[in-house]
Amino acid sequence: MSQVYDEYSKARIGWFPFGLTGWQAGVVALSSLPMFWSLKEQQWATAAILMFGCAAVTVVTVVPVRGRSAIGWILASTTFAAGALTGWTRYRSKASTGEVDDLAALDLPGSLAGVEIHEGPPTGLAGARVAIIQNHLARTWAATAAVVHPGTGLRDGEDRDRMARGLAELIDQAATTEMIEEILVLVRTVPEDGAERDQWTARHRRPGSPEQVRRVNDDLQAALTRASVRTEAFVTIVVPERRIAKAAKETGRGIEARAHVMYGLMAEVESQLKGGLGATSVSWLTSPELAVACRTGFAPGDRAGIIDAVLAAQAGDEVNSEVPWALAGPSGADPAARHYSHDAWNSVSSTIRLPVKGALVGALAPVLAATGPGERRSFLVAYPILSHSKAARQSASSEWAADMGEGIRQKARMKATTRARDDAQRVRTLEAKLARGSAMTRPYAVCTVTVSKTARVAEYGRLLDASIRRSGFAPLRLDLAQDVAFAASVVPLGVSLTRSKAS
Secondary structure (H helix, E strand, C coil): CCCEECCCCCCCCCCCHHHCCHHHHHHHHHHHHHHHHHHHCCCHHHHHHHHHHHHHHHHHHHCCECCECHHHHHHHHHHHHHHHHHCCCCEECCHHHCCCCCCCCCCCCHHHCCEEEEECCCECCCCECEEEEEECCCCEEEEEEEEECCCCCCCCHHHHHHHHHHHHHHHHHHHHHCCCCEEEEEEEEEECCCHHHHHHHHHHCCCCCCHHHHHHHHHHHHHHHHHCEEEEEEEEEEEEHHHHHHHHCCCCCHHHHHHHHHHHHHHHHHHHHHCCCCCCEEEECEHHHHHHHHHHHHCHHHHHHHHHHHHHHHCCCCCCCCCCHHHCCCCEEEECCCCEEECCEEEEEEEEECCCCCEECCCCHHHHCCCCCCCEEEEEEEEEEECHHHHHHHHHHHHHHHHHHHHHHHHCCCCCCHHHHHHHHHHHHHHHHHHCCCCEECCEEEEEEEEECCCCHHHHHHHHHHHHHHCCCEEEECCCCHHHHHHHHHCCCCCCCCCCCCC
C-alpha cells in the first residue's frame, strides 16, 4: 500500500452484460417474457404496450438514484414515514420526563438503544478499568481508545508511505487474529471553548497586574478561542459475539472472560498504532471517560462545563466531575429526512464515494476545516475486515463472474468498456494479494457537520459537501438514515453502517 490508494474494486461484479446482478437480470427477463410472447403471436399492438411496461420495470430495477434503486427508495420512504407517524423514531430521555431510576443505566436513542457498558478488570499500574461496549442488537463487543497522532499535514511522501504501510499492517494483523471484525477511526474537530485557558489564567494571574496587561491577555484569548479548534481522535475495535465466545471459554465464562480476550486484542492494536502508524499516545477509555465522549458528541457546548468540573475536582473541590450514563445522551432527538435533530443541535451526514484515480493518505483533512463559529466537523473511516475463508470465496466468485461476463460479451460481440476492464483487472489483482496473505476490507467513510439550531443546517450541509468535493471525493447525503449516520460518525460506541441487525 502506498500513499495513493486506488486498488479498490466493486463489492460485487455482475455476471451478466451491463453489470447486472442475478436478481436484476431475473426481473428484467421475467418482465420481458409477455412482450416476446406477444411478438410470437404477432400481436403487435399488445407487444408495443408491453415493451413500454418492460422498459419501466427495467428502469425501476436497474437504474440507481443517489445510491439506491427506486424500489429501495420506496421501501425506505415507507418505513421512515410509518416510524414518524407512529412516533417510533421520536426519542425523549427518561431524565427529561423525571423517570430516571438508575444513573448508571444507559439511555440513548435509535441504534444506540441496545448498547450496554461493562467495566473490565483492573489493568496497568493505575488499575484502570477499561470500558467494554456490548451491543445487544448487533451482538458485538467493542473497546474505544483516545489516540493522539501528529497528523499527515506536514509529513513528506516517505512518512506518508510509512503510515500507509502501517495502516495496511494494522488491518492484516487484525485479520490474523480471526476475531476483530471491524476497525473504526473517528475524528472530531471541536470548537475551542477556552475552558483550560480560563482555569490556567485564574490560577496564574497576579492580583496586582496592570489593567492594560489584563485587557490585552483577555482580548488575545478571545480572538484565539474564536479561531481555534480542538481535534479528538478515537479508534474502536469491534468483535462479534460468535467469535469471542469461543475464545472466552478458555479463560472462563461471562463478561469477565470476554473482557480478558478484549484486553489481549487491545494490546495488539495499541502496539501497531504506536509503531507503524506513529501515534504518540493511545489511551483506552474507562466508563466515565467514554460517557464524556458520548455526551460531548451529542452536545458539543457542554464540554466547557465538564472541563471546569474536572479541573475543580483535581484542585480538591467537592464537585461531581463525572457524567452519568443516564445523562450521557440527548434529552430529545428527532430524525428528519435530510438531517438529525438532537437537543439544541442539528447534524447533517454524508458518505463519500472513492474516486477512480485513487485517494491520497490524509485527503480527508479539508473535511475537518470548520467554515463558521461554533461548527463541529467529524468523520468516521471504517474498515470492515472479512475472514480469510469468506474473502477467498468472494474473491473467487468475483473473478469467476468477471471471466463469465467477459466471455458473454465476447460471444455477443459486445465491446468491453474501459471501466469493465479495469474492474476485472482489479479483481484478479486482489485474488493474487489474498493468496499471499493480505486481508480484504471494504472501507467507507461518513462525514458529519453539527451546528446549533439557530443556524441554517441546510447551508452547513452544502458547505460540508463542498469540503468533500475539495478533498477529491464525491458526497452522497444519507437521506432517511441521518440518525444512524450520526451515531456512527460522532459517538465512539462501535456503531457501524455494515451491521443493521444482528450478525
